[in-house]
Amino acid sequence: MYYNINQSLGQLLCRSWGFTMTTVQRRPLNPLPPITWEKLPADFPLPDDPVDNTLQPLLAAALREALELAGLILESALIATNFGVCATVGDKTVVKAPDWVYVASVNPVPSGHVRRSYTPHAEGDIPTLVMEFVSETEGGEYSINPHYPYGKWYFYERILQVPLYAIFHPQSGQLDLFRLINGQYVEQQADENGRYWIAELNLFLGLWSGKKAEMTTTWLRWWDADGNLLLWGSEQLSQERQRAEQERQRAEQERQRAEQAHQRVEQLTERLRQLGVDPEELP
Secondary structure (H helix, E strand, C coil): CCCEECHHHHHHHHHHHHHCCCCEEEEECCCCCCCEEECCCCCCCCCCCCCHHHHHHHHHHHHHHHHHHHCCCCCCEECCCCCCCEEEEEEEEEEEEEEEECCCEEECCCCCCCCCEECCCEEEECCCEEEEEEECCCCCCCCCCCCCCCCCCHHHHHHHCCCCCEECCCCCCEEEEEEEEEEEEEEEECCCCCEEEEECCEEEEEEEEEECCCCCEEEEEECCCCCCCCCHHHHHHHHHHHHHHHHHHHHHHHHHHHHHHHHHHHHHHHHHHHHHCCCHHCC
C-alpha cells in the first residue's frame, strides 16, 4: 500500500528535480531498529569528505562569527562545521556531517582532548538546528532513504529528531526551513522580510546579499528580535571607524566654533580700543 509523502518535502523534491508535483508517493516506512547513543571510540574512522566548494566554509564561519561577536555563544554550546553527528541504529553506526550544526548544551571534554564527533544523549543535547548548503552536485540533503546508511533528511527527522533543519541553495539564494512537528518536518513560511523566526535562539535567520571575504554573493545572516542585523567583525570595525570619524568631525567643528568665537572677541576688543574704551576696565 502507498501513501502521499509529506507535501512540503514532495514539492521541494519536485522543484529540485524540475517537474511539477501532482502526487508523489512512497512505501510506508519500516519500523526503525533500536536506536542507541554510544560515544564513538577514539580510533573510530570518521569520514573525511572534501568540502564541495570554497563558499561553504565561509558561509559556516560567517554564521558563527556573528553569534560570537554578539556574545550569544555560551560556553556549554557546540557549533561545528562539517562535523560528525552520530547514532547507532541496530548494529550500525551512522555518522552524518552537517555543514553547520548548533547544540545548545554539551558535556565538556576533558582538558587537552579534542572533540572529534558528537553523539546526542551520550554527550549532551540533541542538536537544535542543522544546516546543509546544497552544492552544484546534489549531496542528498533531501534524501529520505530509510535504509542504512540513511538519507540526511531521514537521519535528522526520524533518527536524531532535530527540531530545525535548514537547507540553503547558494546558487539560487533560496533558503528552506523545516520544523519537526509530530515527528515530521513541516516547511516554515518566512515573514514579510523573508526571514524565519528561530525561537530556540531568539533570532531571525534570513538572506543578505553583499560582500564578505572578497566574495559578493547571498549570505545567511542573523537578526535579533528587534530586527537588528548581527554584524560581522569587519562591519563592526567599519562602524567604529565611522563613529571615530564622526567624533573627529564634531571635535573639529567645535574647535572651529571656538576659534571663530575667539576671533569675534578679538575683533570686538580692537573696535573698543579704537573707540577709546579700555576693555580691561569694563565690568
